[in-house]
Amino acid sequence: xxxxxxxxxxxxxxxxxxxxxxxxxxxxxxxxxxxxxxxxxxxxxxxxxxxxxxxxxxxxxxxxxxxxxxxxxxxxxxxxxxxxxxxxxxxxxxxxxxxxxxxxxxxxxxxxxxxxxxxxxxxxxxxxxxxxxxxxxxxxxxxxxxxxxxxxxxxxxxxxxxxxxxxxxxxxxxxxxxxxxxxxxxxxxxxxxxxxxxxxxxxxxxxxxxxxxxxxxxxxxxxxxxxxxxxxxxxxxxxxxxxxxxxxxxxxxxxxxxxxxxxxxxxxxxxxxxxxxxxxxxxxxxxxxxxxxxxxxxxxxxxxxxxxxxxxxxxxxxxxxxxxxxxxxxxxxxxxxxxxxxxxxxx
Numbered sequence: 001x002x003x004x005x006x007x008x009x010x011x012x013x014x015x016x017x018x019x020x021x022x023x024x025x026x027x028x029x030x031x032x033x034x035x036x037x038x039x040x041x042x043x044x045x046x047x048x049x050x051x052x053x054x055x056x057x058x059x060x061x062x063x064x065x066x067x068x069x070x071x072x073x074x075x076x077x078x079x080x081x082x083x084x085x086x087x088x089x090x091x092x093x094x095x096x097x098x099x100x101x102x103x104x105x106x107x108x109x110x111x112x113x114x115x116x117x118x119x120x121x122x123x124x125x126x127x128x129x130x131x132x133x134x135x136x137x138x139x140x141x142x143x144x145x146x147x148x149x150x151x152x153x154x155x156x157x158x159x160x161x162x163x164x165x166x167x168x169x170x171x172x173x174x175x176x177x178x179x180x181x182x183x184x185x186x187x188x189x190x191x192x193x194x195x196x197x198x199x200x201x202x203x204x205x206x207x208x209x210x211x212x213x214x215x216x217x218x219x220x221x222x223x224x225x226x227x228x229x230x231x232x233x234x235x236x237x238x239x240x241x242x243x244x245x246x247x248x249x250x251x252x253x254x255x256x257x258x259x260x261x262x263x264x265x266x267x268x269x270x271x272x273x274x275x276x277x278x279x280x281x282x283x284x285x286x287x288x289x290x291x292x293x294x295x296x297x298x299x300x301x302x303x304x305x306x307x308x309x310x311x312x313x314x315x316x317x318x319x320x321x322x323x324x325x326x327x328x329x330x331x332x333x334x335x336x337x338x339x340x341x342x343x344x345x346x347x
Contacts, residue, residue, distance in 0.1 A: 006070035011035030017321035023053035025339030103128035151319025166263035169249030242285030283312035292322030
């Protein structure tokens, strides 16, 4: 029997991706989609590409959506709003998945530093499983609420987790150099996202202070069994979607050339959405565009004494909406790949 779905914040990029993915899901059916600034407008007015999928669906207000309820609610809202709505959302649906950062961090003291305000529901922190299936699949099975990871942490953790978990690299001196397309910043009009500013231009931003940093550190620390710090530097590149994270870590004493490859094979050999590339090949953003797939690769650089690992994802799919659907599938006991058998476009 098909389950009903409601989407809070369906007028944004992640919300639109949820609509696209759920349109072909065999077990989940969108019943309503909220977008306060677009309330009353047909979904197809904002997203003509969804005309065939949703010919009669119009945006409702957030309050109207919560009043209707659903079997599953996806919250694709700006950071800060989900926390204030968590009680209403969990009362309105047996399964709630938050695509914002409001429940990813377990320490409430981190939110004023990294997000600029106190957390509205600190007692909830730690009770929302972190929705990276490749790390926490067992926690997601049967879950009633899920904190879906950020896009940069997803790519960074897929590249680093096997190395940290196996003790192949030291826990100090980890560096993440990541590039993202402009859709990662959402639909807001910002000067650096305008075509004339972003085209033919590459630049780092929020150096030493990007809000995804504590999320990466938290999850790596769980694997390492000790606190650690990560040097994370994001870059904005002139393309619409995609993330490439290249990560570096100092090799632990006694590590052999084959150890890094072996831990990746063990971690991802049976993962449905992670492609471990053969030696000599490296991840590409176009190879995973519009899909829930990730490409990963690793090499041991004996000259510098470092492991170099890279991962590519689509920031709107595996980095947001697709991962949310993947988590919902696991939580509901559905096939994990349901609705996500997507093929990237050609050139």
